[in-house]
Amino acid sequence: MWQELMVALIVAGALVHFSTKYLPLAWRRRIVYTLGKRGFNETKLARFFKTSGGGGCGSGCSDCAPSTSTSCDSKSTTTSKQRVIKLHVQR
Incomplete structure (x- = not known):
């Protein structure tokens, strides 16, 4: 009985880990x-599932209040540096 309960808890934990890391972003947002x-x-869930913002604001901020929707913190996805890999094709 105890062994089955422990296995069920381990499987549930593995399922939560899988769903937060390997599911596509659209599925995680839907969850x-x-x-x-x-x-x-929603804000805590969005952080846990690593989606941008709570409830799909679209601005990249976790707070969707009208007064603060234009001013995000410095960790916003719109102001983060993006790396570009330049490919030089030699023919």
Whole structure:
């Protein structure tokens, strides 16, 4: 009985880890949206599932209030540095 319970907990933990790391971004956003509708905190879920913002604001900020939607913190995805790999084709 105890062994089966422990195996079930380990499998549930592995499923949570898999869903936060390897699921496509669209599925993770859908999970955050669905759980947010059920009463869970969308901001914490968005951070846990590594999606941008809570509830799909689109601005990259976790706070969607109208007064702060234009001013995000310095860790916003729109102001982060992006690396570009330049390919030089030699023919």
